[in-house]
Amino acid sequence: MASTRSAGTAPALPSGQFLRWTWRQLTSMRTALLLLLLLALAAVPGSLIPQSKVDPLAVKLFADKHPTLAPVLDRIGGFSVYSSPWFSAVYLLLMVSLVGCFVPRIAVYARAVRARPPAAPRNFERLPASASYVTDQPVPEVLDRAQRLLRAQRYRVDTDSETTGGAVRAQRGYLREAGNLLFHVCLVVVLVGVAVGSLFGYKGGVIVTEGEGFSNTLTQYDEFSAGALFDSADLPPFRLQLDSFQADFQLDGPQRGAPRLFEARGDLVSRPGAAPVPFDLRVNHPLAIGGTSVFLIGQGYAPVITVRDGDGNVVFSGAVPFLPVDSSYISNGVVKAPDAAPEQLGFEGFFLPTAVDTADGTPVSAFPAALRPRLGLFAFHGDLGLDAGAPQSVYVLERDGLTQFTDANNKPLRMLLEPGARAQLPDGLGSISFDGLRQFVKLQISASPGTTVPLVAGVLAIGGLVVSLTLRPRRAWVRARREHGRTVVEVARLDRVSGTDLGSDVQALVRSLQGEPTTSRSS
């Protein structure tokens, strides 16, 4: 023979058959569940590794801290998990699996709903539960009664005439498959709904200091991320003005320092030209403006700082948000005075709301409220790197072109200011003063269109699941035939899900058919 097949190799499936096999595997329930689990697992790294869509600065810090790991993670999409090819692949496969699973089943179900209940088998005794009895009632009367009884039990009923009598065929529990299908469809709707919400939605963060305002334009955001199909023209043109912010903390007891109340008050102008409406914003009580929600997600202190340069000109005067690093509200911040002369000035420092004097000068805050505020600063002069055009965070001082001011002992100069105090810089290069204290709020502004769709679909999915788990599809048949001048009645039932006592069910049906007991024989 010209061709021989080496031993041990399975015969190759024809490609059409192979494709069909793959499709069946993909659309099987087991694969769908596996993919769902995989999706949950794939979402985990997204909450452990900083995501560039959420916080690009955190990604940069992470990369600085893990120089060998970061490039590897970057290559496999670790910093943008939810848009990485492998995450999308799992998501898309799950969708295909679910759709491929339920579309053919809907077709089958549609046919089954329209079809007559299955015909009575020839031999009832082969069924798991059957019984028969003999009566003097005529066949039509028995069948009629059987139909009425089964209809009352919410069976779908049909009759057949046979040579020596007739049979009733009945089935109920059609909703079980409907529930099952509803569950599958809703699962897909949830997946699509969440995807659509994130494609068209946006989320941004902004810090607003007391006395200042925010307009919903991209120039006002500190950070912003949006879905691929988001259009900046869709941002609702509202504006809000923050008048005051109140933060109350527990003063004593084991919960000392725990937040008690955070409340921001101000005015909201829902669109240019509209009348201002007062608002009152608290944690977990977002402000709703159309489809957009404004959440209060944090707060902190913004010392009011004035910087004078070497020529005696005021080159900076304003409230500077210092970002809290822990629950005692020790906060870090940066002041840049790029237009100071003769040299640019930069300051890096910490803010202590309730400063405690320590022997070694370690900055410690004893309480989150501003009971004894102190501002600690290190000063720099030189080139802030702001004029080259490269983007730079307003919360970070790029030290490359800067020289740190030192004290008489050649140690870094450290200034600790109380409110109202001013510190001179060495060599007549300027001064800095701590003029007052304001608070800031951190707001999260977000919209994900159609959030109700996944919610409603989720509820429906659970409903469908309950129906499909509790309803039992059941078939029943009653056959009556004339034999030796009397009527022989046979009754049978078949459950498509095991677990019920069919025997007693058949007996109950026989008793109600008979109305009164006669000779009965059960199998």
Next chain:
Amino acid sequence: MSVVRGAVTRPVVAVVVAAVALSAAGCTSGLSATQGTGGYVSSNGAITVVPESERKPAPDISGPTLDAGSVSLSDFAGTVVVVNTWGSWCTECRAEAADLVEVDEQLGDEVQFLGLNIRDNETAARAYETTYGVTYPSIFDPSSSLLLEFPPELAAIAIPVTYVVDVDGRVAARILSTTSASTLMGVIEDVQGSSPGG
């Protein structure tokens, strides 16, 4: 940067149907794909010149100026106006400041410049003007409220953003990110060339 980080980390199954979405976004010049870079949103640089027939009226922005006066866009009716949004803290703004001043001086009375200072404090903004020799007026608008009034399709999606308003008071062009003297001249000439008065 976060304040009370991790308080609400929603396990959101995010951004999907990737292939379709990405290809769709690719057609729209990707302007919406902006990101925070630590404290503000920067852009990728793009110039939009609106054909004359499609221009919409510019909002009559007005407000207090940094030199304690007040100004409105309608003060310059009948002139091409360059509205430049800036902040003293914004590196891209500093990079283009000298070029704007150069074009302003070169064009003289032919074209009016109007600054829109956002997210700044007045002293820092004035120090910036001194540094770069800015002589044209700037409206002090720390909360960007005036930017809300520009046509949404030409929204200020990043800083800096420069609008060119034609002699009929319509928004004729938008330049995103740092611009240069030659680019700005080119855009102004485009706008002047298409205007009946220019």
